[in-house]
Amino acid sequence: MQKVYDVAVFGGGVVGAMIFSDLSRAGYKAVLIEKELDVATGMSKANSGLVHAGFDAKPNTLKAILNVRGNKMYPAVCKRLGVKLKNCGAFVVGDNLDAVKELYNRGMQNGVKNLFVLNRKELLSALPNISDNITCGLFAKDACIVDPYLLTICLAEEGVVNGGAVALDYQTSSVIKKGNAFEISGSRGKILARRIINCAGAGYNDIASLIGSEQYQTEFRRGEYYVLDNSEGNIVPSTVFPLPTKAGKGVLVTPTVDGNILVGPTSYESDYDTKTTDFGLQDIRAKVPLMLKNVNLSKTIRVFAGVRVITGDDFIITNSKKVENVCNIAGICSPGLSCAPAISEYVIKKLLGLEYKAKADAVKIKPYLRLKDLSITAQNKLIKQNPDYGKIVCKCEGISVGEIVDAINRPIRPVTMDGVKRRIRAGMGRCQGGFCSDKVARILAKENKMKIEDVVKEHKGGYYLFGDLGGR
Numbered sequence: 219m220q221k222v223y224d225v226a227v228f229g230g231g232v233v234g235a236m237i238f239s240d241l242s243r244a245g246y247k248a249v250l251i252e253k254e255l256d257v258a259t260g261m262s263k264a265n266s267g268l269v270h271a272g273f274d275a276k277p278n279t280l281k282a283i284l285n286v287r288g289n290k291m292y293p294a295v296c297k298r299l300g301v302k303l304k305n306c307g308a309f310v311v312g313d314n315l316d317a318v319k320e321l322y323n324r325g326m327q328n329g330v331k332n333l334f335v336l337n338r339k340e341l342l343s344a345l346p347n348i349s350d351n352i353t354c355g356l357f358a359k360d361a362c363i364v365d366p367y368l369l370t371i372c373l374a375e376e377g378v379v380n381g382g383a384v385a386l387d388y389q390t391s392s393v394i395k396k397g398n399a400f401e402i403s404g405s406r407g408k409i410l411a412r413r414i415i416n417c418a419g420a421g422y423n424d425i426a427s428l429i430g431s432e433q434y435q436t437e438f439r440r441g442e443y444y445v446l447d448n449s450e451g452n453i454v455p456s457t458v459f460p461l462p463t464k465a466g467k468g469v470l471v472t473p474t475v476d477g478n479i480l481v482g483p484t485s486y487e488s489d490y491d492t493k494t495t496d497f498g499l500q501d502i503r504a505k506v507p508l509m510l511k512n513v514n515l516s517k518t519i520r521v522f523a524g525v526r527v528i529t530g531d532d533f534i535i536t537n538s539k540k541v542e543n544v545c546n547i548a549g550i551c552s553p554g555l556s557c558a559p560a561i562s563e564y565v566i567k568k569l570l571g572l573e574y575k576a577k578a579d580a581v582k583i584k585p586y587l588r589l590k591d592l593s594i595t596a597q598n599k600l601i602k603q604n605p606d607y608g609k610i611v612c613k614c615e616g617i618s619v620g621e622i623v624d625a626i627n628r629p630i631r632p633v634t635m636d637g638v639k640r641r642i643r644a645g646m647g648r649c650q651g652g653f654c655s656d657k658v659a660r661i662l663a664k665e666n667k668m669k670i671e672d673v674v675k676e677h678k679g680g681y682y683l684f685g686d687l688g689g690r
């Protein structure tokens with residue numbers, strides 16, 4: 219007889235992975251269904267990586283409530299998973315003290331602690347390079363930065379080691395209610411589940427139309443970024459925002475947990491397409507000097523874009539009124555990353571009415587090994603045990619053969635070049651894989667017993683190599 223899952227979660231972004239992990243740790247049988255070849259390929263792969271303090275959202279909205287709660291939950295989640303979270307704080311800077319005070323008051327209403335209104339002199343002691351026009355600002359001490367894709371991957375892995383299943387590359391063709399379960403049919407067979415959570419991001423309406431649940435009018439807004447080389451990593455110690463406008467939080471400058479600097483994002487209506495544009499990048503170039511001096515965009519190692527999925531002023535997180543046992547999670551734009559732990563708690567406890575607490579015997583994942591983070595003595599010990607840790611493949615990030623092999627042989631095996639990159643950062647450095655991607659592709663092919671010509675960058679058909687390889 220076919221297994222019936224307690225819950226099927228559509229969408230392997232940070233929200234779906236968090237819910238999947240929490241359900242599995244609590245002892246439920248859960249399956250995470252993702253249409254791409256890997257998790258963390260939607261909004262959760264391309265954002266600013268900020269765990270906001272929660273002062274920006276309108277009071278009493280889900281965004282505000284879940285952001286403040288999510289911010290408090292993050293340290294425990296990241297500690298459990300061994301994912302880096304840096305509490306570097308965030309500044310909002312500008313020349314309008316009334317607007318700064320309004321943000322402060324909103325933060326107070328939302329229950330944000332450790333907020334401080336600062337004058338220019340106080341700002342200068344933390345941010346010596348603020349522009350001449352900046353007169354005041356707000357400091358949110360509890361804001362943090364995190365690696366959003368590694369977090370998502372680790373959560374999905376955690377769901378797996380706690381008994382959950384992940385169906386990648388699953389193209390759903392129908393969802394039919396049969397007795398007290400849903401029969402989900404798709405490209406990789408049938409899945410039976412008693413409940414469905416639809417958190418498929420940009421694909422929410424596609425899944426809703428198959429289920430017969432509510433569809434929502436959706437707007438997409440592209441956010442483009444520059445990534446600066448880690449030689450620039452010290453230009454700001456914290457995230458620096460301008461004062462927010464109706465279009466959003468504005469073009470920010472932030473360190474990343476891995477020592478780069480992100481500059482962006484833009485915010486304009488677009489298709490769900492992650493291309494970057496001259497128009498967007500120029501917009502960033504024009505805005506940054508209004509906030510900070512000496513941001514050297516010539517140190518850019520990459521540009522990228524993410525696309526926000528928006529369904530109105532607030533998130534939609536509700537049980538379907540049309541189809542019983544279906545939970546709709548739509549329009550999780552910013553600050554969805556910050557809210558993710560709290561969204562999961564809210565959905566599991568309040569909407570599903572299930573047990574949220576992890577079982578006493580819930581299993582932890584093995585944290586990703588990064589030689590760079592170890593002492594020389596610990597590195598040497600590892601290299602003695604396995605010489606592959608001494609063979610550096612990605613010179614920019616200092617990633618060895620051993621680390622790449624480990625990153626592939628995990629509870630969810632990456633099958634794409636980007637999958638390896640997001641797990642272990644091979645190809646994320648200054649040369650952006652120019653020197654190492656050939657070796658990474660060979661290791662990936664060998665470990666997954668694939669032909670090298672079948673290795674793809676991210677999506678099906680997006681082959682890394684093509685043409686006649688001349689027997690190589």
Ligand SMILES: Cc1cc2nc3c(=O)[nH]c(=O)nc-3n(C[C@H](O)[C@H](O)[C@H](O)COP(=O)(O)OP(=O)(O)OC[C@H]3O[C@@H](n4cnc5c(N)ncnc54)[C@H](O)[C@@H]3O)c2cc1C
Binds near residue numbers: 264
């Ligand atoms: C430019 C930008 C900057 C941002 N900055 C921040 C920030 O600094 N801090 C913050 O808190 N938030 C930020 N956000 C918001 C944050 O990224 C999102 O709220 C969060 O990633 C949403 O996660 P998700 O799981 O809902 O969606 P996604 O990550 O998009 O996941 C949805 C998943 O569903 C899958 N899917 C789609 N269709 C189907 C289908 N038919 N079947 C199965 N699977 C399907 C997709 O492939 C995808 O993997 C930002 C967003 C953007 C775009």
